[in-house]
Amino acid sequence: MSASAVSCHAVARPGDAAVATAYRTVAVVGPPNSGKTTLFNRLTRLRQKVGNFPGVTVEHHTGYVRDSEGHEVALIDLPGVYSLSPKSEDEKVAVDVLTGQMAGTPRPDAIILVLNSTNLHSHLVLAARVIALGTPTLVLLNMADELRKQGGHVDVLSLARQLGTPVALVSATTGEGIVAVDNFLNSTAASPEPLELPVVGSTRGYREWAVRVGENAKYRRPATPVWTQRLDSVFLHHVWGPIIFVLVVVSIFQMIFAVGQAPSNAIQRFLDVVGTWVAAYLPTGIFSSLIINGVLKGVGSVLVFLPQILLLFLVIGILEDSGYLSRAAVIADRTMSRVGLNGKSFIPLLSAYACAVPAIMATRTIESKRDRIATILIAPFMTCSARLPVYTMVIAAFLPDHRLFGPFLGTRAVAMLGLYVLGFLMAVSTARLLKSTILKSKDAPFILEMPPYRWPTAQGLGLRLLDRGKAFLYRAGTIIMLVTLLLWAATNFPLHRGQPPEVQNSVVARMGHAIEPVIRPLGFDWKIGVGLVTSIAAREVIIATLGTLHGLDPESQASDLQAALRHELTPAAAVALLVFFAFAMQCMSTIAVVRRETNGWKWPALQFGYMTVVAYVAALAAYNIVGHFVR
């Protein structure tokens, strides 16, 4: 109680009157692990929108609050930074926004600086740099509850006097002291009047200043929470640590793979029902085909990813907010360092075994830009669930299922396993290649702050899910929808007497014929070519396409298609097809998400090109080598 009373006094500045606010744009700044995002979410709740600053991959949220007069104030949540020396992309963005040099963003009228009160000496360094800008600033010392609980102390009034800004002790999780923000937004603009700022120069000088300011404010650092110590002695234990890590990893995998599948299937079934319903009401023709095979299929291909994305982000949110993700990174680091990546890439790469789309979105937890891009680029090599139907069909058509070792392992299972290994090996080699060439990062070693363990909050998790879900639906969903409609048009044009043509006369068939000379060396004919084109929508689409091309009845398609494939492909060409699917980026959703996450077409274009070339060369090699032995 007394702490919040102190914070109110500290915010009330001499001469404060109820004057209309001058603040329209307020930047929220703070170091990583200061609880800045939690605070931002508490202040703005659902009134947020996401955007990218022009030309950089750094994303930012803008939220809106109202002051007492009812005027809208835009809060810009800047990336977490330790200093304002523009060495990293995040820091450059923060500096540019704060000094009004960021195109499209007005210079903020005021700054809310969020610091972690349990780590004040480090965090005050940023305060010195922010206050030196001269913009009206409110300093919030977050995690007041933890500070108190662990026996820490700070004199807020003394700190406010020394920094020359209002200072308040707050807790973003409990809401304690948050009223200080309202008071600040309704106060008159006043530039900070610090007693003393460090001389611009070394970090060491800043730190000495911070310690001096802290000592004057009778700052007593809280003890490290006992629970964090106890949990770490288990989670980082040399035996239990890896065991718990594997258990966590297996349950995440199981969750996306098994639990996420049911809602996806339900969505698919629901859309099928809607499709049947539409078909019953609309006259058969090009228009009903557009609705059912174009629009509904497009909506379906977007929505089926949503359960997996939300589930993965729920789990990652819990891991990250609780603090376990940092420990998992330490455990996985030794293994990941062998391919030139660090521990933070492990969970995204694992998720890619279910689907590359949520995996690529999960790379946000990787701080190093280069490591993040490298992880994004190798993720689609992992054998995702969409490859399985293709693998199953081709393997079943060509490989008799002999038992190899007892009743458990058959030849088909071994072939499947081999394809998993193939994808993994290519991911590893690509990672090594990238990390030793274009994404070489000699200045980003593995250094990671271990936050204390905390309970994740429902609000934090909920907002994160909403945010990720919206980002996927709006930004990636539109591209996926567009490509689906284009593919629909390619399958249904040119019209033949006002009706869609037979598939073999459509634009897509012409595309199949057009690429036939290119894929002929792999042992593929134009029908496989059409399948390769349509499977850009999603890998498994090739099955339905080949079924249609062979004029098969959908009911008996599975077994008949195997026979048709045996007729169409030599065993060597079948191996080439499998290899091609293992390596090619046949997935517009992945392309759309990479574009969205890297904020440009450069990386998805490079990735698509690289993976297609690798797939082609590998398939060509496989066709010739296998063709040499098997005829």
Place this chain on the structure above:
Amino acid sequence: MIFNFMFGRHKKERNRNASALSDLRVGESAIVSDLKLSPVVAEHLMNLGILPGLEVTVARSGPGGDPRVYRVEGTEIAMRRDVSRHIHVELLGAPAFGD
């Protein structure tokens, strides 16, 4: 590089007063004396609190001994040996002569 490494090891055997952070055992503390790292990495470490003059404790070791978690002023930081062996420290209790 390799010479530096061997030299560091050699020094550790003879004189435990000055050595690298990576030479400390779990539970031991020392005062940071110098960061022999590129400016960007050194700056990052200093922002996290690994500053000359501050006391660092080896809090715990990850499985396999690398990375390890260090504690400085209540903040815990994990780093690999390839970083910590470039952080020079003075062992506590020993007279600190200027370096």
